[in-house]
Amino acid sequence: MRSRLITGCYVVASLFATVAYPALPVTARPTVYLLAALCPLLPVAGCLPRTPRPYRRALWLIVSALSVIGAGNLINAVAIANTGARSGVAQLIVTVGHVLMLLSALQLVRQRGRDDVGGIIDMTVVAIATVGVLWAIALQPRLESVGARVGGQASLMVITLSLGGILGALVRLEVRSRRPLLALRLFMVVLLLAVVGNLGLALTGSFVAVYRPAWLDMVFLLSYLTLGAAASHRSMVTLLSPGPTSQDRLSRLHLVFLGLALGINPVVAGVQQVLGRPVDALVPAIGTTAIVPLVMVRIGWLSAQRLRAERALSHQATHDPLTGLPNRAEFLTRLTAALSAEPGATRPPVLLFCDLDGFKAVNDRFGHVVGDELLHQVGSRLARCLREGDTLARYGGDEFVILCPAAATPAVVDRICQRIEQALSAPFELGGEAVTIGVSVGAVTAVPGMDADAIIRRADEAMYLAKRNRAAGAHLSLRVA
Numbered sequence: 416m417r418s419r420l421i422t423g424c425y426v427v428a429s430l431f432a433t434v435a436y437p438a439l440p441v442t443a444r445p446t447v448y449l450l451a452a453l454c455p456l457l458p459v460a461g462c463l464p465r466t467p468r469p470y471r472r473a474l475w476l477i478v479s480a481l482s483v484i485g486a487g488n489l490i491n492a493v494a495i496a497n498t499g500a501r502s503g504v505a506q507l508i509v510t511v512g513h514v515l516m517l518l519s520a521l522q523l524v525r526q527r528g529r530d531d532v533g534g535i536i537d538m539t540v541v542a543i544a545t546v547g548v549l550w551a552i553a554l555q556p557r558l559e560s561v562g563a564r565v566g567g568q569a570s571l572m573v574i575t576l577s578l579g580g581i582l583g584a585l586v587r588l589e590v591r592s593r594r595p596l597l598a599l600r601l602f603m604v605v606l607l608l609a610v611v612g613n614l615g616l617a618l619t620g621s622f623v624a625v626y627r628p629a630w631l632d633m634v635f636l637l638s639y640l641t642l643g644a645a646a647s648h649r650s651m652v653t654l655l656s657p658g659p660t661s662q663d664r665l666s667r668l669h670l671v672f673l674g675l676a677l678g679i680n681p682v683v684a685g686v687q688q689v690l691g692r693p694v695d696a697l698v699p700a701i702g703t704t705a706i707v708p709l710v711m712v713r714i715g716w717l718s719a720q721r722l723r724a725e726r727a728l729s730h731q732a733t734h735d736p737l738t739g740l741p742n743r744a745e746f747l748t749r750l751t752a753a754l755s756a757e758p759g760a761t762r763p764p765v766l767l768f769c770d771l772d773g774f775k776a777v778n779d780r781f782g783h784v785v786g787d788e789l790l791h792q793v794g795s796r797l798a799r800c801l802r803e804g805d806t807l808a809r810y811g812g813d814e815f816v817i818l819c820p821a822a823a824t825p826a827v828v829d830r831i832c833q834r835i836e837q838a839l840s841a842p843f844e845l846g847g848e849a850v851t852i853g854v855s856v857g858a859v860t861a862v863p864g865m866d867a868d869a870i871i872r873r874a875d876e877a878m879y880l881a882k883r884n885r886a887a888g889a890h891l892s893l894r895v896a
Contacts, residue, residue, distance in 0.1 A: 429454075429640030436636060437629040444632065445492035451636050453485045455643030462646045470526055470655040476519035477642070484512030513609075517577060520606065523655065524584045527599075530660040531591055533720075535584045536713040537672065542583025543576050543705050544676035550575065557618055571617045575610060576705050582606045591658055598654045601645035608638035673713065676706055735809040737787055738794035746808035746816060750867045753820045763861040765828050767817040768874035769797070769835065770882065772853035774813040777845070785845050789852070792843055800834040802827075816874070825860075832856050855882035 432451055439447055459477050466474060487508035494502035528535045550572060558568050585603045592599065612634040619628060645651055733745035741749070753764040771793065778786035790813065797807055797815055806818040819828065835856060842849035857877025861870050 426640075426644050429637070429644065433633050433636050433640065436633055442496075444629075445488070445495050448632055448636065449485065449488040449492050452488055452639045453481065455639050455646065456481050456485075458643045458647035462651050465649075465652050466655050467652075473519050473522040473526060473655055474646075476515055476522055477646070480512045480515035480519055481639075481642075482512075483515060484509055487512060513574075516609075517581065520581045520585070520602070523602070524581065524588065526655055527588050527658045528584065528591075529657055531587065531658065532716055533713060534591065535587045536709055536716070538583040538587035539580040540583075540676045540706055540709050540713070541672055542586070543580045543709075544679045545583075546576055546579035548679055554614065568617075571613060574613050578606050578610045578613070580705070582610070588654075588658060593659055596650040596654050598645040598648045598651040601641050601648070602654070605638050605642045605645065608634050608641065612638065673710055677710060738791050738809050740794050740798075740815075741806060741808040743808065743810050746806065746810065746818065747867050749806050750818055750870070753818060754861055754865065754867060754870070756820075762824070763863075765819040765858060765860050766870050766874045767819070767828070767831065767835075768810075768857040768859075768871070768878040769815040769817065770855050770878050771813040771839075772855055772882065774852060777850055777852065781846050781850075789843055789845055789850070793839065793852075796838040797835060800831060800838055802831075816871070828858050828860075832858060855879075857881055 432447075436444065436447065436451075456478065459474060459481065463471055463474055463478075487505045490502050490505035490508065494500060494505060524535060554575075555568065558571075582603060585599065585606065589596070589599055589603070612631060615631045615634060616627075619631065733741060735742045750764075750766070756764075774786070774789065777789055790809070793813075794807070794809065794815070797817070801807055801817065802819070804820060806820070808816050808818075810816045817831070819831070835854060839852065839854045842851050844850075855878050857874045857880065859870055859874040859877055
């Protein structure tokens with residue numbers, strides 16, 4: 416309620432100041448414009464403490480942009496008061512401020528839409544293509560009629576396409592939001608007013624005029640003050656945080672949109688030429704230059720996403736979801752490959768079959784969640800016992816298997832088994848308690864002609880013999896067969 420009240424008061428005061436602006440003396444307008452353009456600094460700076468530190472970059476860019484624009488407006492006000500003309504340096508400084516404002520909008524889109532990159536690129540491409548068509552049909556002929564220079568037209572077109580693209584990205588954020596965000600909608604209004612203001616400057620030839628039409632100043636004032644209203648609302652903090660995840664699918668409709676976006680500007684130019692109208696080469700040149708990289712990024716992003724999905728599926732198919740270790744199927748594949756190695760080329764592989772002692776008691780006492788955590792910790796400790804090139808896998812339940820593919824002499828195998836017993840003899844912290852378990856290990860060295868099933872069966876038998884020896888009080892819970 417307090418946030419809405421503050422925002423409402425700010426909006427009312429901003430509207431009053433904007434409406435009263437044309438009634439001011441012409442000589443007083445630059446000073447009032449300067450003060451009004453600096454007003455959003457207060458709510459933006461006030462939003463910083465409420466925003467988590469990792470998400471403040473967009474706000475700092477807005478603060479920088481407003482400060483730079485304020486400095487440019489101050490220089491302009493002083494220049495107009497002393498010389499009766501605008502300062503070229505001030506105009507350059509204001510332009511830098513507008514670039515920073517664009518960067519802040521891009522940063523906001525990056526933060527809020529980082530889990531919806533594909534959708535944001537699609538909307539940006541569509542928006543740029545739409546603005547390009549409007550430019551070719553309506554805006555460029557009007558600029559020609561007022562005698563705008565080619566360089567000025569190109570600069571304005573780049574600004575308009577950039578603002579249109581960012582506005583399209585913000586529309587995508589609005590569509591994907593689970594609940595309405597007033598700050599986002601106000602930010603969209605800011606960009607829309609910026610587009611109208613820049614077009615108004617071009618169409619009226621007021622870029623360097625000392626006193627611009629009052630309505631143009633009102634448009635820019637509204638954009639600054641609306642930005643302050645967005646920052647004063649509590650939804651600004653939500654807007655600066657990551658948005659909901661979106662499933663990225665490049666459907667046929669998406670492909671149609673991307674194809675139309677790529678071809679629309681050249682098609683419009685061709686239609687104009689057929690109709691005998693003057694064709695502006697800037698439209699297809701700049702429009703296509705802006706769209707093609709975005710489409711390439713879109714395709715590259717989708718390809719990378721598909722590759723990540725394929726890798727994830729492959730990992731899920733070959734690894735145990737609980738411990739992250741290779742599963743039984745993957746282990747059998749590696750074991751078969753090791754047994755199929757050329758005889759005499761390396762030492763025969765050794766298989767260690769490990770079974771936990773006391774795991775069922777832990778599971779019954781603490782529950783399956785704690786039991787799963789125990790298995791995860793066991794897997795981590797066993798992994799630290801291996802040599803480079805050895806394979807550890809969860810075979811099933813509380814059973815783990817280790818493949819030592821080569822150079823595993825009886826002495827080496829004995830040391831590995833001892834490391835396993837020492838690693839698992841230390842207590843495990845589970846559910847706030849220290850839990851101790853044991854392990855029984857059976858080790859088998861492969862012989863010529865032995866397949867995967869045979870060596871696993873023998874290792875399993877050796878493990879059960881080690882378990883009986885352990886129950887009888889034997890010091891070591893393993894047997895090398």
